Amino acid sequence: MSASTSNQTSLPLPIFSGENYNFWSIKMRTYFMSQDLWDIVDRGFSTPENPTVEQLRQEKKEKQRDVNALYAIQQAVDDANFSRIMGASTAKEAWDMLKEDFQETAKVRAVKLQTMRSDLENLKMKDYEIVKDYYSRLKEIVNQIRAYGENISETRVVEKILISLIEKYDPIVTVIENSKDITTLSVTELIGSLEAYEKRLSSRNETPVESAF
Template identity: 60%
Template sequence: MGASTVKEAWDTLQGEFQGTIKVRTVKLQKLRRDFENLKMKDNETVKSYYSRIKEIGNKMGVYGEIIYEKKIVEKILISCTEKYDAIISLIEETKDLETLSPIELMGSLEAYKRRRERNDENST
């Protein structure tokens, strides 16, 4: 409220909500570490795992670091649980990972999950 110019008001708001450059750098480093250490839990669905990845990616974006779709696809492919190994191998062999979007990948993983669940129900 005490700002006399728009720039001064903006700088005040930015400092209040994002912190100083040093604080932003520390927060971004923590988010990078969280992103790199992220792994899918055994009982977790691919949708919830993707949501966790996107949440961290969005937070990183707030601090100025953009996570590209290719990085998200790579992260999902290397950190899913073993039960997805078969479909991941197939995706890596048959799809162009340079152009594969996270949404396409999620669709393939979800379809695989549904197929496994259906097969499990039929066998019982």
């Protein structure tokens, strides 16, 4: 068994059941890139006219790569969606069939993206939430927007967190804004500082907020 075949069979495949095609396709593209198969899925291959012996040898290798990629696609869909691609004879053909059926139109994507932008804009921490849970909700929206191709910078996420926390975090927010360069502050560092402050609040410790850093 070749190394590429061994790697292919050892990596779990995301299963597409008809929902979240964009997420699934990103995962599959990464999988194909890890197996050095993405070019065969994306562009396919052609048979040259009057091929030389070397070209025939190369064509055989390309056909094998194509079969490997087609098999992966077949394994990565549930039975209901396998029926959509069962007639495909190449990986590119199967991939394009799914893309045509499930990829959203530009208009639909624009509407969904606008809705997600609005969700992010209106998102605020709830009174009963802890920092970890609030950040989890925010990160989910940010990741969805990024999956739709819109870049959201680290600084924008930091700023969003700082302006959307509940009132009890005002002291630590003030300290952060006065002592840190927000443009270089990472989300990880910010969340760490907020959780440290949160822990001090919960333990009723009188330690000054500056020591949360």
